[in-house]
Amino acid sequence: MLKVNEYFGGTVKSIAVENSEGNATVGVIAPGEYEFGTGTIEYMTVVCGKLDALLPGEKEWKTYHKGETFVVEKGVKFKVKVEETMAYHCLYV
Numbered sequence: 001m002l003k004v005n006e007y008f009g010g011t012v013k014s015i016a017v018e019n020s021e022g023n024a025t026v027g028v029i030a031p032g033e034y035e036f037g038t039g040t041i042e043y044m045t046v047v048c049g050k051l052d053a054l055l056p057g058e059k060e061w062k063t064y065h066k067g068e069t070f071v072v073e074k075g076v077k078f079k080v081k082v083e084e085t086m087a088y089h090c091l092y093v
Contacts, residue, residue, distance in 0.1 A: 008034055014090075023092040033081045038072050041093040045069040049086030054079040 003016040005025070012034060014027025023040075029051065044053075046068055052061040056076040064070055072078050 008032070025090045025092075026087070027090070028085060028087050029080065029082045030085050031082050033079065035077055035079045037077045038074055039092075041074050042072045043069055043091040043093065044072065045089045045091075047087040047089050049082075049084055051086055051088075052081040054081075 005014045005016060005027070006012070011030040011032055012027065014025040016023070016025050018024075026047070044064075046064050046066050048066060050063055050065045052063050053070055054061045055070065055072060055078050061081065062070075
């Protein structure tokens with residue numbers, strides 16, 4: 001069964017997938033700035049577009065483009081900024 005998630009008044013939407021490869025989501029983020037928390041280690045890959053991320057312990061934002069991945073540790077918060085609607089894939093470990 002697919003589970004649809006919606007956050008920040010509908011500006012972030014994802015579909016959760018669980019199969020033999022593990023747990024993942026695919027989703028879209030509308031323009032804006034957001035803060036997320038993690039319950040597991042997350043591998044976030046930009047599928048379409050780009051986003052800026054401020055990861056825990058970092059002082060400067062870093063831009064991630066289509067095909068690039070960043071990792072966020074379990075039990076932390078991180079911020080993202082999006083200028084143009086983008087798509088992502090997130091693998092939960």
